[in-house]
Amino acid sequence: MGTHTVTLATRWLGRLICAMACTAVLALPAGRAGESGIFPERDREPLQLASVHATIGPLEEERVWFGKRADDVTSVASLTKLMTAMVVLDSERPLDEWLTIVERTHEVEKNAYTRMRIGSELTRASLLRIALMSSENLATHVLARHHPGGREAFIQDMNAKARSLGMTSTRFVDSSGLSAMSRSTASDMLKMVRAAYHYDHIRRFSTTPHHTARFRAPRYTLGYGNTNPLINHPRWDVQVSKTGYIAEAGRCLVMVAEVDGHPVAMVFLNSHGTRSPLGDAGRTRRWLTTGEGGVVAAAARKYEQQQAERLGGDR
Numbered sequence: 001m002g003t004h005t006v007t008l009a010t011r012w013l014g015r016l017i018c019a020m021a022c023t024a025v026l027a028l029p030a031g032r033a034g035e036s037g038i039f040p041e042r043d044r045e046p047l048q049l050a051s052v053h054a055t056i057g058p059l060e061e062e063r064v065w066f067g068k069r070a071d072d073v074t075s076v077a078s079l080t081k082l083m084t085a086m087v088v089l090d091s092e093r094p095l096d097e098w099l100t101i102v103e104r105t106h107e108v109e110k111n112a113y114t115r116m117r118i119g120s121e122l123t124r125a126s127l128l129r130i131a132l133m134s135s136e137n138l139a140t141h142v143l144a145r146h147h148p149g150g151r152e153a154f155i156q157d158m159n160a161k162a163r164s165l166g167m168t169s170t171r172f173v174d175s176s177g178l179s180a181m182s183r184s185t186a187s188d189m190l191k192m193v194r195a196a197y198h199y200d201h202i203r204r205f206s207t208t209p210h211h212t213a214r215f216r217a218p219r220y221t222l223g224y225g226n227t228n229p230l231i232n233h234p235r236w237d238v239q240v241s242k243t244g245y246i247a248e249a250g251r252c253l254v255m256v257a258e259v260d261g262h263p264v265a266m267v268f269l270n271s272h273g274t275r276s277p278l279g280d281a282g283r284t285r286r287w288l289t290t291g292e293g294g295v296v297a298a299a300a301r302k303y304e305q306q307q308a309e310r311l312g313g314d315r
Contacts, residue, residue, distance in 0.1 A: 038262045045293030048283060050276040050300035051268040052250065052307045053186040056284055059194060059256055059263035065288075070186040072311060073169055074269055077244030077252050078135045079189060080177030082196045082206075085132055087157045088124070088143050089199055095125035098216065099146045101138070106151075108178050114138040115222050120215045129205040130213055134224035135243065140175040151175070165191050180248035189267040193254045197240050197263070206241045207231055228253070230278060239263060243277070250307070253277035259285050272303030 038058055047066055053074060056066040064070070098121040104112070116122070116138055124143065131139040144154035158172040167188035173181045184192075196202045209231050213222045227243040230236045237258040244252035250270030256263050266284055268277040276297075283294035296304070 039260065039288050042291045044287060044291040047287045048294045048296050049268065049280045050273075050296045050304055051271045051280050052304055052311070053267075053269040054280065055186040055190040055265075055267045056288075057190060057265055059197060059265050064187075064190070066284075067186070069308075069311070070190075071169065073183050073185055075180045075246060075249035076177060076182060076184045076189065076269065077246045077249035078137075078177040079184075079192075079242050079244045079252050079254055079269075080172055080175070080182050081131050081135065081140055081244075082192055082202065082240075082242050082254065083158050083161060083172060084140050084143065084175045085128055085202050085205070086196060086199060087154060087161055088128055088147070089201055090157075090161065091147060093124060093146075093148075095123065095128070095201070097124050098122070099124055099127060099142055101142055101215075102145055104138070104141050105145075106174075108137075108174075108176075112137050112176075112178060117215070117218070117220070119217070120220070121217050122213055122215050125201075126211070126213045128201065129208060129211055130224045132202065132206040132242065133208045133211060133226045135227050136224065137176040137178055144175040162188070162192070165195050167191050177244055177249075178246065180246060186267045186269050189254055189269070190265055193240060193242075193256060193265050193267065197256050197265075203239055207238055228255070228278075230255070230257075230281065245274075250303075251277050253281065255281060257281070257285075259288050264288065270307060272300045276300045 049068060052069060053072055054068040055064055055070045057064045101116045101118055101120050101122065103118050114136065127139040127143055130136040144151040147154040154175060155172060162170045162172065167184065170184040170188045173179050209226050211224045213224060228241045231238050231241060238255055239258065240256040242254050251274060253268045255266045257266065266281060268280045271277045271280065286292045286294060
């Protein structure tokens with residue numbers, strides 16, 4: 001065998017060992033789901049997820065059934081808006097108050113296109129609804145600007161709320177999640193979605209399939225749809241939902257959904273493709289109810305492995 005052939009074989013073997021090691025690090029099952037008494041005891045296959053980071057657990061317990069790179073800090077995109085919603089509701093400002101749509105006073109790194117007209121007005125409730133269900137970014141800026149103390153005080157309150165929930169690895173720098181510097185972990189996101197569930201308005205607004213926002217001064221209407229297609233799926237009972245995407249965060253999804261009559265909190269961060277987090281939700285439900293680990297599409301698996309190798313190199 002020539003030197004060139006030996007070198008190629010060595011490189012191939014090294015890459016294979018690296019991929020196997022990354023997979024082993026990624027899959028960190030935290031115990032059988034049945035240990036909480038919610039789902040039947042059974043031997044479960046390793047859960048296969050496309051997401052680079054994930055956590056799954058019962059809604060009303062601190063238990064975690066499954067974790068995958070759950071403590072790695074990463075950008076969380078528009079999942080940020082769940083924290084925004086909690087801060088708005090905690091302020092107890094009137095939801096029927098009309099707020100003026102104002103331009104951003106700070107630069108944004110991403111495409112922040114909006115159909116809302118600067119200078120028109122919309123109620124705080126409608127702004128909160130379209131921020132949660134349709135991820136309208138300017139709506140979160142308007143909510144923050146009309147917060148007592150303005151935008152800076154709002155972001156301070158977001159971080160204070162995170163600390164109060166024990167989200168020790170989380171830092172928010174904006175109200176929308178457009179900034180890649182708003183960062184957290186899957187473990188902290190699980191704490192956030194469990195807390196968000198206890199807000200009636202978040203449950204209702206985040207799972208609204210369609211909404212017509214009615215503006216005034218001038219008067220016009222805009223239609224919005226939910227960014228999570230599982231909201232309209234007859235086999236799903238989604239009780240809290242938020243999607244997110246920026247390039248640095250990948251495709252993200254947090255949900256509370258009923259599985260066999262029990263509310264389950266799910267966090268999926270950094271997936272490849274718009275449907276990968278939805279596939280992870282389906283695989284999670286099957287894993288909980290049947291013990292089947294599922295199969296991830298080749299393209300999504302390749303993306304996950306590439307991200308895992310990158311993260312390993314960052315350490």
